Amino acid sequence: MxxxxxxxxxxxxxxxxxxxxxxxxxxxxxxxxxxxxxxxxxxxxxxxxxxxxxxxxxxxxxxxxxxxxxxxxxxxxxxxxxxxxxxxxxxxxxxxxxxxxxxxxxxxxxxxxxxxxxxxxxxxxxxxxxxxxxxxxxxxxxxxxxxxxxxxxxxxxxxxxxxxxxxxxxxxxxxxxxxxxxxxxxxxxxxxxxxxxxxxxxxxxxxxxxxxxxxxxxxxxxxxEGYQEKVPMPAMPEEDPSAAMLVLVRYEREVRLNQTLPAFPCGLADYWLDLARLLAIYKCYKKKDRETIEKLKNKMSASVYEQAISKRAGQIKWQTIRQEPLNFTSQD
Missing domain, CATH: 3.30.572.10 (Thymidylate synthase/dCMP hydroxymethylase domain)
Known part of the structure; x- marks a missing residue:
């Protein structure tokens, strides 16, 4: 078939x-x-x-x-x-x-x-x-x-x-x-x-x-839900992705294991930085930190991820008394 x-x-x-x-x-x-x-x-x-x-x-x-x-x-x-x-x-x-x-x-x-x-x-x-x-x-x-x-x-x-x-x-x-x-x-x-x-x-x-x-x-x-709108991910940058992928492999580990969000990697193209932000957003989702998710969503370069991010954020209720949001170790 x-x-x-x-x-x-x-x-x-x-x-x-x-x-x-x-x-x-x-x-x-x-x-x-x-x-x-x-x-x-x-x-x-x-x-x-x-x-x-x-x-x-x-x-x-x-x-x-x-x-x-x-x-x-x-x-x-x-x-x-x-x-x-x-x-x-x-x-x-x-x-x-x-x-x-x-x-x-x-x-x-x-x-x-x-x-x-x-x-x-x-x-x-x-x-x-x-x-x-x-x-x-x-x-x-x-x-x-x-x-x-x-x-x-x-x-x-x-x-x-x-x-x-x-x-x-x-x-x-x-x-x-x-x-x-x-x-x-x-x-x-x-x-x-x-x-x-x-x-x-x-x-x-x-x-x-x-x-x-x-x-x-x-x-x-x-x-x-019916058939979905066709909205592809952006094309990868034209240069060899090997170095960027290795940087993100290391960053994924830091995000997953650290209590606070590590600084985003320097020197990456927006395409790769968006993937790093998605890893950070998932960390915030697991920590029920909707405030930081909303901040990171506003920094995304590509709109294709917005719906998936909003879905995760929507699964977290705003707290009457919110916990302190996850802090970055340095500026984004």
Whole structure:
């Protein structure tokens, strides 16, 4: 089955409708619960920058961003990712690490930095068909818990654009799919900048695309909102993003672990500073500091994030007697 869409939201809307209504969908019981499943689905997204949901009921911007920096930092630490996504606690055997984490596989699978490897391949031979990142490993067949849902990422440079083909063994449409699209299209855009070509299509192929029975009401709420306006993220700055991403990996750690908000990194373009502000806003949300969230929202350079920020702020009641807002260690 093929699904074509301009945005992640459109793709999610169409895929959910097919899982719920299509005669090709089957009902079955799995390890994680009863679900409806479509087998062999390919989803094409023509604008990978329209990578996070605009729907009120499905805004996952902050958890998706946290997961991206978890990957990019090469980490498998449970405490880091559970700060954003509590469900990862079910994937840990020792309460400290997540064996299926993508970060170590991206940057250190058998000592190989796969990101740098495929960038070098694409620079040396733009028409290569070998620019493939492996995430699922043979050893995962013996995993006691859930192995990686993603098998491979293949980057194909054609007609001056970088396309990304992702192969998934399994994908939870309501929660996993939006997170995967966000992280993988960000990686796609990073590599497009490093190789000096434009961003192409994102193609997401799934063996088992499913909706769990206990998520039916959330799915219906999302569908009831209708199709969302297409508002993509801004384009990344044209220079190599590697240095900025490493700065933000360090900043994410400081924000998450410090009691007060650290100063924002110096020398970053507005695009990257907005991502740093989003990390700070999520910290304020967890601390129920609506006042600082509103201040940070007013400093954002791109309006595309406003709805997601307002949703988080709206979940915090103004206190009659407010706690002291989180202070920055220096001026923004």
């Amino acid at each position: 093929e699904i074509s869409a301009a945005t992640m939201d459109d793709a999610l809307h169409k895929a959910l409708g097919k899982i719920i209504k299509s005669k090709k969908a089957i009902s079955l019981d799995s390890t994680k619960g009863s679900n409806r499943e479509l087998v062999g689905v390919q989803i094409r997204i023509s604008d990978p920058r329209a990578r996070f949901s605009r729907a009120i009921s499905r805004s996952q911007l902050f958890s998706s961003l946290g997961e991206l920096f978890w990957y990019w930092g090469g980490s498998n630490r449970l405490d880091q990712i559970s700060y954003y996504v509590k469900n990862y606690r079910q994937e840990s055997e020792d309460g400290l690490t997540v064996p299926s984490a993508y970060g170590p596989r991206l940057f250190a699978l058998r000592g190989k930095n796969q990101i740098d490897g495929i960038v070098n391949l694409l620079r040396e031979k733009p028409t290569t068909r070998r620019a493939v990142i492996q995430l699922y490993d043979a050893e995962d067949l013996d995993s006691a818990l859930s192995p990686p849902c993603t098998c491979t990422l293949q980057f194909l440079m054609r007609q001056g654009k970088l396309n990304l083909f992702v192969s998934m063994r399994s994908n939870d449409i309501l929660f996993g799919f939006p997170h995967d699209v966000f992280a993988f299209t960000m990686i796609q855009e990073i590599i497009s900048r490093r190789t000096g070509v434009e961003l192409g299509e994102y193609i997401h192929s799934v063996g088992s695309l499913h909706l769990y029975a206990n998520q039916q009401s959330k799915a219906q709420n999302y569908l009831a």
